[in-house]
Amino acid sequence: MKKILYWGLGSVILLQFIRPDFHNPKVDDTVALQTDAKTMSILKTSCYDCHSSETAYPWYHNVAPLSWVISANIKEGRAALNFSHWEAIDANVKLERLERAKKLIRNEMMPKSDYLLMHENAVLTNEDKKTLEEFFDSQIEKL
Ligand code: HEC
Numbered sequence: 489m490k491k492i493l494y495w496g497l498g499s500v501i502l503l504q505f506i507r508p509d510f511h512n513p514k515v516d517d518t519v520a521l522q523t524d525a526k527t528m529s530i531l532k533t534s535c536y537d538c539h540s541s542e543t544a545y546p547w548y549h550n551v552a553p554l555s556w557v558i559s560a561n562i563k564e565g566r567a568a569l570n571f572s573h574w575e576a577i578d579a580n581v582k583l584e585r586l587e588r589a590k591k592l593i594r595n596e597m598m599p600k601s602d603y604l605l606m607h608e609n610a611v612l613t614n615e616d617k618k619t620l621e622e623f624f625d626s627q628i629e630k631l
Pocket of ligand 1: 531534535536537538539560561562564565568569584585586588589592593598599600603
């Protein structure tokens with residue numbers, strides 16, 4: 489019994505040596521999204537940890553296996569939509585992501601539910617949703 493415990497503990501410690509790269513890329517202000525303070529504050533609180541180069545890492549981000557889940561979310565999130573590259577995104581792709589963002593927010597599929605468990609302040613109120621929807625619509629009109 490003791491042996492199993494030691495093996496278990498040993499494996500958990502060994503897992504800690506497999507570390508994802510948590511380096512935030514530099515933000516280029518000429519292409520990063522610029523918008524009004526209210527919209528920006530909602531995006532920064534609820535979306536930027538996975539959809540920008542300005543991720544704020546929680547204290548447990550280095551603890552495996554959580555670190556792998558967090559790293560995958562950031563990698564896939566940035567690949568799908570990165571507000572730090574906003575002006576450099578192709579117009580057709582942008583349109584698609586904006587339409588999708590509206591649906592995902594309406595259906596409460598973004599921010600992701602596992603993330604919300606640890607980030608209660610990122611839960612969108614109805615007013616936040618309205619502000620974001622208006623922002624997405626204003627961006628769609630510009631295209
Ligand atoms: C915990 C990380 C995380 C947070 C926070 C988050 N997202 Fe995502 N998002 C992802 C990941 C991962 C993907 C890509 C995989 C997928 O679609 O599930 C994604 C995909 C997307 C896509 C592209 C979907 C597609 O299929 O084209 C949009 C749009 C999006 N998110 C919008 C948002 C918005 C808006 C917010 C804030 C209100 C937000 N997300 C918050 C992780 C996150």
